[in-house]
Amino acid sequence: QSLQRWNQVGENLNKFLTEMGYEVDLQYADNEVQQQVSQIENMITKGAKVLIIAPVDGSALSAVLAEAHDAGIKVIAHDRFITETENVDCVGTFDNNKVGALQGQYIADALDLEHADGPFNLEIVAGSLDDDNASYFLGGAMEILQPYIDSGKLVVRSGQTTREQCATDAWQTDVAQARMDNILTAYYTAEKLDAVLCSNDSTALGAESALKSAGYGSGDLPFPVITGQDCDTANVKAIIAGEQSMSVFKDTRALAKQVASMAQAFMNGEEPEYNDTTTYNNGAKVVPAYALEPIVVTKDNYQEKLVDSGYYTEAELK
Numbered sequence: 186q187s188l189q190r191w192n193q194v195g196e197n198l199n200k201f202l203t204e205m206g207y208e209v210d211l212q213y214a215d216n217e218v219q220q221q222v223s224q225i226e227n228m229i230t231k232g233a234k235v236l237i238i239a240p241v242d243g244s245a246l247s248a249v250l251a252e253a254h255d256a257g258i259k260v261i262a263h264d265r266f267i268t269e270t271e272n273v274d275c276v277g278t279f280d281n282n283k284v285g286a287l288q289g290q291y292i293a294d295a296l297d298l299e300h301a302d303g304p305f306n307l308e309i310v311a312g313s314l315d316d317d318n319a320s321y322f323l324g325g326a327m328e329i330l331q332p333y334i335d336s337g338k339l340v341v342r343s344g345q346t347t348r349e350q351c352a353t354d355a356w357q358t359d360v361a362q363a364r365m366d367n368i369l370t371a372y373y374t375a376e377k378l379d380a381v382l383c384s385n386d387s388t389a390l391g392a393e394s395a396l397k398s399a400g401y402g403s404g405d406l407p408f409p410v411i412t413g414q415d416c417d418t419a420n421v422k423a424i425i426a427g428e429q430s431m432s433v434f435k436d437t438r439a440l441a442k443q444v445a446s447m448a449q450a451f452m453n454g455e456e457p458e459y460n461d462t463t464t465y466n467n468g469a470k471v472v473p474a475y476a477l478e479p480i481v482v483t484k485d486n487y488q489e490k491l492v493d494s495g496y497y498t499e500a501e502l503k
């Protein structure tokens with residue numbers, strides 16, 4: 186619940202499922218794997234018919250989901266993939282590789298990497314190592330950016346480009362901030378940073394704080410191009426203030442609707458609707474999926490995408 190997005194996810198799921206007439210038991214696991222396992226065990230004991238899970242660690246649920254399977258419970262992975270188990274029935278998510286590709290392409294376009302001479306300095310702030318999504322975000326972005334790194338047009342002065350080197354434990358803002366503080370001190374006293382690939386908004390906030398402390402955004406040192414994901418209100422405000430360049434919007438209402446309808450299909454003894462039955466291999470099987478399309482939000486379209494669509498009120502972004 187420390188991340189705005191998951192609260193919106195929970196509220197929307199609760200709302201749609203309740204409207205459909207189901208009894209909902211909504212629990213948050215405080216980013217703790219063991220707490221999540223205990224919560225799921227409890228739900229199994231209490232007779233849940235369907236489990237909708239956004240896993241803290243997607244590979245840590247095999248044992249408890251075997252219990253769910255034995256109890257005849259259907260399991261839906263919500264947003265984050267559940268790996269290393271046969272006992273997940275489907276996944277409702279966004280195209281996570283595309284999220285990364287949109288971020289990478291945004292940086293490529295903003296710096297005009299195709300035409301400009303460069304070189305430009307880039308640093309990377311990736312997600313948590315236990316979140317399967319994080320590898321797709323970074324992978325999708327690097328498909329776009331790696332060729333420019335290889336040709337020397339983009340330079341990562343810290344040398345930190347692997348998922349392990351760039352990871353942010355539990356996607357925490359202060360962890361991202363501390364790492365960026367260190368990078369700026371060690372590699373950017375004489376050089377300026379031109380772009381920061383941040384995999385999501387909570388990590389972008391950390392990078393932005395570090396950059397501000399180092400003097401970016403004042404005098405003749407503009408903020409670098411900074412990406413994000415989720416369109417959390419703090420970050421949309423940063424976009425409006427010119428401190429963050431973009432965020433990838435994944436409408437929690439649309440995903441909740443899709444996942445609620447998956448649950449409804451299972452409750453009716455039917456198979457949900459899927460749009461991808463080949464990609465989502467979790468190491469134990471290919472899991473049928475419905476993957477929604479993420480979109481880019483910037484200063485130019487936030488009004489239309491976030492306010493006119495009713496996602497936020499104008500006042501929430503003040």
Ligand code: BGC
Pocket residue numbers: 188190264265316318319356385386387414415435
């Ligand atoms: C979600 C992102 C979120 C991140 C941190 C990911 O699995 O897809 O939307 O920013 O977790 O909670």
